[in-house]
Amino acid sequence: MQTFVIANQKGGVGKTTTAINLGSALTHLGKKVLLIDLDPQSNLTSGIGYEKVNKVDWSQSTESPYPSIYDVLTENKKLSSVFVPTAIKNLYLVPAHLSLAGAEIELVSQLARESILRNALREFNEPFDYVFIDCPPSLGLLTINAFVAADMIIVPIQCEYFALEGLGQLIETVRIVKNLNPTLEIKGVILTMFDSRTKLSASVACEIQEFFKGLVFETIIPRNVKLSEAPSHGKPIDIYDTLSSGARAYKDLAKEFAKRFS
Numbered sequence: 001m002q003t004f005v006i007a008n009q010k011g012g013v014g015k016t017t018t019a020i021n022l023g024s025a026l027t028h029l030g031k032k033v034l035l036i037d038l039d040p041q042s043n044l045t046s047g048i049g050y051e052k053v054n055k056v057d058w059s060q061s062t063e064s065p066y067p068s069i070y071d072v073l074t075e076n077k078k079l080s081s082v083f084v085p086t087a088i089k090n091l092y093l094v095p096a097h098l099s100l101a102g103a104e105i106e107l108v109s110q111l112a113r114e115s116i117l118r119n120a121l122r123e124f125n126e127p128f129d130y131v132f133i134d135c136p137p138s139l140g141l142l143t144i145n146a147f148v149a150a151d152m153i154i155v156p157i158q159c160e161y162f163a164l165e166g167l168g169q170l171i172e173t174v175r176i177v178k179n180l181n182p183t184l185e186i187k188g189v190i191l192t193m194f195d196s197r198t199k200l201s202a203s204v205a206c207e208i209q210e211f212f213k214g215l216v217f218e219t220i221i222p223r224n225v226k227l228s229e230a231p232s233h234g235k236p237i238d239i240y241d242t243l244s245s246g247a248r249a250y251k252d253l254a255k256e257f258a259k260r261f262s
Helices: 015-027 043-047 069-075 098-107 113-122 141-149 167-177 199-211 225-233 245-260
Strands: 002-006 033-037 091-094 130-134 152-158 185-192
Touching: 002 015, 002 141, 015 033, 015 043, 015 091, 015 130, 015 152, 015 185, 015 225, 015 245, 033 043, 043 225, 069 098, 069 113, 098 141, 113 141, 141 167, 152 167, 167 185, 185 199, 185 245, 225 245
Parallel strands: 002 130, 002 152, 033 091, 033 130, 152 185
Antiparallel strands: none
């Protein structure tokens, strides 16, 4: 089981989109994938359709109406007691809920608070090929738990102006966390939101490839309306619109990913 944190200190770069769609695409290659939603906004949980299935009313729900990652971090629950199947065969989820926002405060007083998720994963004996952790863009105890728990970091970067903004902070975070997780390294960079109609996207892509030599995946994720629509329907892109450019891109990325991390 290989554990990846999908991270970028800058928001809106496609972290959650990549976790959902890369995870789903890998299942079509025979892989068993677990998604862990570590963001209080719970976009991964809703984007994969879990909250629709559970008919969660956000306006009425201040506490988690279902077992979630919050219970693992604050109540010492086992991961095996909170992970659930999704509508996609071999794709599983550890859901989050808005209540996770309070975990940052609750964790402050706990011993070894930075290692809770890592310890939970070490006790987790389910036969998964890949685990993807989707974390918030801010640096806090949730993000640090993700970095300490992961074997490797995958960085989505949008092909837009200010693309490298936040990367310095990310690299500094990795440097700090290596005191707790010495083997942690950035092992892959995914170019997202590429617009072939502009010279800017091509220019930014070249800049990123130069900055992260040898780490950038050849597959580039295009800017695609269907990719933006899919989460509102609670479906990955390969289910929502299998013929879209976004679906084809994540299918190609999954093949490249599986080859690199076989």
